[in-house]
Amino acid sequence: MSEIYDIIIVGGGPAGLAAGIYGSRSRLKTAILQKGKPGGQAATTQDLENYPGFSRGTTGPALMEAMAEHAKSFGTEIIREEVVDLDLGGEIKIFKAKSGHQYRARIAILAPGAEPRTLNIKGERAFRGKGVSYCATCDADFFEELDVAVVGNGDAAVEEAIYLTKFASTVTIIVIHDEGILDCNKASAEVAFAHPKIKWVWNSVLDEIKGDGLVESVMIKNIKTGEISERETNGVFFFVGTVPKTEMLKGKVKLNEQGYMITNDLMETSVPGVYGAGDARMKYLRQVITAASDGAIAAVAAEKYLAEEEGFQESVLAVQEPVLVAFWTPQIEASIEAVFTLEKIVSKTDGKVKLVKIDTYRNQRVAKRYGVTTIPSVVIFKQGEVIEKFSGCCCEKELWEKVNRMIS
Incomplete structure (x- = not known):
């Protein structure tokens, strides 16, 4: 094992x-x-x-x-x-x-x-980190005063293209749809359309990325005419998810x-x-x-x-004698009073009953496990099993009767 x-x-x-x-x-x-x-x-x-x-x-x-x-x-x-x-x-x-x-x-x-998400375009893998990027936040400043292309037209693509304009000289967005149609939200589209640094290539897809060591140009295919044209660029950003x-x-x-x-x-x-x-x-x-x-x-x-x-496990589940688990929090005065009452009662049992206090502010997990939603609450365990649960304030007499039944 x-x-x-x-x-x-x-x-x-x-x-x-x-x-x-x-x-x-x-x-x-x-x-x-x-x-x-x-x-x-x-x-x-x-x-x-x-x-x-x-x-x-x-x-x-x-x-x-x-x-x-x-x-x-x-x-x-x-x-x-x-x-x-x-x-x-x-x-x-x-x-x-x-x-x-x-x-x-x-x-x-x-x-x-x-x-x-990659598109497996020719040159995409070869130029990764050499002009091909998938993160504007990471790499935009490497393209200061240079020309870049963006592939994608959803929210991320258009918003990242807008971010790239803070650094690049021009940002060309290659869009598969007809002119004016984008997959991004309307507000981002309006900002992008109005930005002087953003250029558009419509009805097109990226066909190839070319260069000698670094990206130098891209081949763009018009999906309606089939025509392929070359466009100089220093970087290509993919935002397709x-x-x-x-x-x-x-x-x-x-x-x-x-x-x-x-x-x-x-x-x-x-x-x-x-x-x-x-x-x-x-x-x-x-x-x-x-x-x-x-x-x-x-x-x-x-x-x-x-x-x-x-x-x-050590203080409750592995204990043979009955255990009163008091769920309390110092922010709730009634729970402080309940704990004080429980301490008095347990002290009378000559060690036959244990009291464990759980601050639900610090330990919500145990409270959730045992369905504790009201503070104060008490869950009574015996040999690791829940035998009774009650919530809210109980008077000292009622609590003593419950405890006394367990040890009598």
Whole structure:
């Protein structure tokens, strides 16, 4: 039987590496399962100028290598394995690798990443990072006073094209539709149509990207006439969507219509003990810094989750004598009074009954698990099983009668 990790992270991009740093630093046994070399998409970005602390910029590969070494310095194991299936339903999560090996952990952090949707146009792959880009926020400043082309006409394409005008001399949008028809929202379209730097090529698709080392021109095909024309340009930006790498997560955690993981602010997915982080998560901005933030949050939330679960197991579920679990919060005065009353009653039982207090402000998970919606509430456990639950304030006499019946 394989060893059980505290945390296993699927994906070694910036989200996974940050989670590894935070997990291992919390003294949790942490491993990252990564198909190839760590770094994800960020490791393919040659120039990286918007990561805080690097005013002169750094390279994607250098930053990712530094993050990987940072994680390993705290004890994170980076294991070269491609995860092909997962069993996330139990207390112990099972990770099945392509090699046939299985890994087990109490916590799963899923950071498989996403990738730009590609069109497989001739020259697209060859010039990636050499004039071909999929991120205006990342690369716009490399094209200052130069001419660029944009492929796509949805919200992202038109909004990013508008952003590019802050840097480029001209921005040419290649549109498959008839003149004046765009797939983006009306407000963005109006701004784009009125912008003097934005040019339009209608009824057309990109046919080829050409250059000598760097992008120098594009071949554009008119879909109505079949005519192909060449247009000089220094860069090509593709905005035709991104694809989350979540195919194996279908039916295991909740995804949105586009396949992105749905999480809350703690990066929790729909499955207890399973967290989502990075570009495969439904979010507003997909950048190295936001991926790293996700990973840090997920690992810290996971550490709190494990501490809470272990504490509850030890103090409540594994105890033989009856346990009164008082759900309270210092913000509600009635719950403070209820706790005081319970303490008096339990003190009279000569240790035959235990009292455990749970601040629902700090631990909403346990309250939700046992259907606690009113504060104060008391849940009575005996040998790990719930035998009674009541909410609201009870007088001392009523509470004593309930407790006395348990020990008599």
